[in-house]
Amino acid sequence: MFGPTGRHAGRRVRLSDRNGLDRLRRTGQHEDGAHMETDRAHDDADRQREHANALFDQVKDLADRLDRLHCERQAEVDRLRAELDRERRPWWRRLMDR
Numbered sequence: 001m002f003g004p005t006g007r008h009a010g011r012r013v014r015l016s017d018r019n020g021l022d023r024l025r026r027t028g029q030h031e032d033g034a035h036m037e038t039d040r041a042h043d044d045a046d047r048q049r050e051h052a053n054a055l056f057d058q059v060k061d062l063a064d065r066l067d068r069l070h071c072e073r074q075a076e077v078d079r080l081r082a083e084l085d086r087e088r089r090p091w092w093r094r095l096m097d098r
Contacts (some may be wrong), residue, residue: 086094 089097
């Protein structure tokens with residue numbers, strides 16, 4: 001008679017089984033929480049990567065636009081410089097060159 005006998009013996013086993021299941025559930029929840037946290041971190045990293053790529057594309061577009069504007073400005077400066085050189089020549093020389 002070292003342990004419970006009769007009707008109470010089954011209850012004790014069921015109670016210990018229930019405690020074991022609760023322990024397993026808690027462990028599973030802990031692992032699920034860790035998995036959820038890992039998934040959340042991966043999702044955050046993916047969002048940050050997409051944001052960084054979008055910013056990089058914007059910087060690239062701005063750099064291309066700046067290059068285009070620089071070329072347009074240089075073409076305008078060259079055109080104005082040529083016009084200024086023409087206007088600096090005396091009127092009679094301009095008349096003779098035509």
